[in-house]
Structure formats: C-alpha cells, structure tokens
Amino acid sequence: MAGAYDDRDGKIWMDGQLIDWRSANVHVLTHAMHYASSVFEGERAYGGKIFLSRQHSERLRYSADCLDFEIPYTVDELEAAKAAVLEANGFSDAYVRAVAWRGAGEDMGVASKRNPVRVAIAAWEWGNYYGDAKMKGAKLDIASWKRPSPDTAPSHAKAAGLYMICTMSKHAAEAKGCSDAMMFDYRGYVAEATGANIFFVKDGEVHTPKPDCFLNGLTRQTVIGMLEEKQVKVHERHIMPEELEGFEQCWLTGTAAEVTPVGQIGDYNFEVGALTRDISESYEKKVRA
Template identity: 80%
Template structure:
C-alpha cells in the first residue's frame, strides 16, 4: 500500500457495516488507545480464500476472553464480514486485519467494563513482509528486550499491548540494517522474533523453541504438522543462545512472514538450505490449494 494507511480508497467493515476507508475512525478517548485493551488477527487470503479463516476468527474470540471482554459477533459472523470486506475491495490475494477493542464510554480509568466493544476488519494487498529476504535470507539483530513470564501477561493472546517491546526491538534492528530481531525469553532461552516464530535445522532435524511464554502461531503449528507428515523429526524444546552456532539453517514463520529463510542472526550465519526451501515451497502450495 502506498502512502498513509489512513488515506486509502476502499471499504472497512466496522461494527457490523461497511464504511468508507477514510471514515473508519474512533474517538481519542477510546480505551484501547490509552490502556491497550485490544486484540487482533493477521490473516492472508490466497486466490480468494483466507487460509485458516475459522481458526483466526476463533483465536480472536479467545484473545478477547483472555483480556476479559467479549466480542459481540460470532465466529461465523466474523468470517462472513471478512468475505464482505474482500469482495467490497475487489481483493483475491490480500492481507486481512480483524481487530476488537474497548471503545470510548463511561469509563476512562484502568477499568473499562462499561465501555462498548468495537470490531473492525480491513484488507489490503501486502507483498513479502521481509521484502527480498524471502529469497535471500533475513538478517536478524538480537533484541535487548525479553519475552516476559506468563505470570505477568496473557502470553497466549494476540493482544496489542504485548507488541510494545516488539516494536522497539524491530526499530532498533532496522536502524542496524536488519530485517527483524530475535528475542530471548525471561529465562534466557531463544524465544521468537518480533512478529514471527523461529525454526532451526541441525543434521536434518528441526528444532523450534517451546511456545510456553509466547504466541504459538497458527503458521508455526501448520509448519510443524507439515514437517512431521514428511517424516522430518521436530523437537519443540528450550534452546540456549549458545546453541545458535551449531545450527545449519534457520527460518521464520508467521501469517505475514509466511516461511522466510534467515541468513544471519547477530554473528551467526545460516545457509538457505534444501529443507528451508522445501518447507517454504510446501507451505506455498498448501495455502494456495
């Protein structure tokens, strides 16, 4: 998309109806703007079909419940609304953003139980999230911020507030000429990137961090299932930082990232090898099936 995301032709589904893109606005005293009471989904549509459409809608409900609010539309209604947005904008290959938040209402402190819950869905064309890294291999920084303990946040929710340290880490990475940043968790284990999960290859076997304090991505789950169906051994486990130099290949997964190879993390280099390219191809075929 060219220019500001606020200045675009098209339609956005908002609170049950399609509105003009430029008119999809909220009040400045919207609770989510001040206290991050917001959840969202990132989805991709391929050839007119949203990949894991229902699973994304179900997770939006789950995330809202984790943040102690209810979405006023069923899973089926959300799926229908996404289809309506795609049709209204004449899109068959697109990125879809569904999100829900506590709006402006009687409450303007930390508590917001009396405020209405709003929901919106937008869609636009979005190419490779990491640009030419999709073929050449991404270069990753190592973030100074760590994924916090699950005792401090609802880590299993896709909630806006959990991305604050991700934004700062990605800004720092981009300032160094990197595509993204690897984040450790509160214990010092390798965790994830700012918006994608991580996979490593060693001697033909795959190792991926155990998702016990960060989002277990739908793309991550899909790739693990695909690998195991191919007979590839997958280890979901805690990975220490010093293990990075022993891995031969690395890739990222996420709805936006899809399957993106990694060429470098800090001082460690990886080949864009056969297994990485193979799983990227398998994933591309699956989402377009």
C-alpha cells in the same frame, strides 16, 4: 493500493457494516489507545480464500476472553464480515486485519466494563513481509528486550500491548540494517522474532522453541504438521543462546512472514538450505491449494 493507511480508497467493516475507508475512525479517548485493551488477527487470503480463516476468528475471540472482554460477534459473523471486506475491495490475494478493542464510553480509568467493545476488519494487498529476504535470507539483530513471563502478561493472547517491546526491538534492528530481531524469553531461552516464530535445522532435524511464554502461531503449527508429514523429526524444546552456533539453517514463520529463510542472527550465519527451501515452497503450495 498505496499511501498512508488512513488515506486510501476502499471499504472497511466496522461494527457490523461496511463503511468508507477514511471514515473508519475512533475517538481520542478510546480505552484501547490509553490502556492497550485490544486484540487482533493478521490473516492472508490466497485466490480469494483466507488460509485458516476460521481458526483466526476463533483465536480472536479467545484473545478477547484472555483480556476480559467479549467480542459481540460470533465466529460465523466474523467469517461473513471478512468475506464481505474482500468482495467489497475486489481483493483475491490480500492481508486481512481483524481487530477488537474497548472503545470510548463511560469509563476512562483502568477499569472499562461500561465501555462498548468495537470490532473492525480491513484488508489490503501486501507482498513479502521481509522483502527480498524471502529469497536470500533475512538478517536479524538480537533484541535487548525479552518476552515476558506468562504470569505477568497474557502471553498466549494476540494482544496489542504485547507488541510494544516488539516495535522497539524491530526499530533498533532496522537501525542496524537488519530486517528484524530475535528475542529471548524471561529465562534467557531463544523465543521468537518480533512478529514471527522461529525454526532451526541441525543434522536433518528441526528444533523450535517451546511456546510456553509466547504465541503458538497458526503458521508455526501448520509448518510443524507439514514437517511431520515429510517425516522430519521436530523437537519443540527450550533452546539456549549458545546453541545458535551449531544450527545450520533457520527460518521464520507467521501469517505475514509466511516461511522466510534467515541468513544471519547477530554473529551467527545460516545457509538457505534444501529443507528451508522445501518447506517454504511446500507452504506456498498448501495455502493456495
């Protein structure tokens, strides 16, 4: 499948039923379009099975709760809908996007209690998020935007509005020939990339930012568990910018990114070392087990 995302063959699940891909539309006065009242999940299916599918559905409902609306479908109903989308489109390996938002209704100001909550699930075939960086290591810029304080935004929700500065940061990075950007948090600590969590290696031990103001990704949690099973020491802590110079290896984690090595962040270089390769290969095996 290729081409513009609004002009493809296939089926999308929307508000309880499968409809033609090109018919999955919303009104221009949809509340989410104006006020970012939207949450989503990115998931991957391997061999017809979505990795951590139920956890994604649970987090979608949790994120909606954080934004003060309730998704009108249970976790079981969301699970059934995702399975139906994969089957209807004939996908085995695919990216799955579930999204819930406040639609058009009687309210068109900041408040939107009277507007319906809409839900859609789409899937498409999607290769490596960072292209050939999966093998040679991604090149990252350092973003000028910072992840916000948790008392200014629902930082633990997967909310669409939180990605505005990510989009701008990634565009700026791409203009410099980079794949992505690493972001600091509001205190100046290393946080994450625009759509992936980050890990570093030093002296055989792993260091990763403490997720106290950004999303604690499901892939991040999975990789930490894998490292602990391999008896690799993992430090979840605040990381200062000046520490980047002393790290030997680096990788990103996320549903789209999977485990992607990083070769450069700004002026700092990293090797695609043995531990990075091992955890990437082990993750590939785990999601297809």
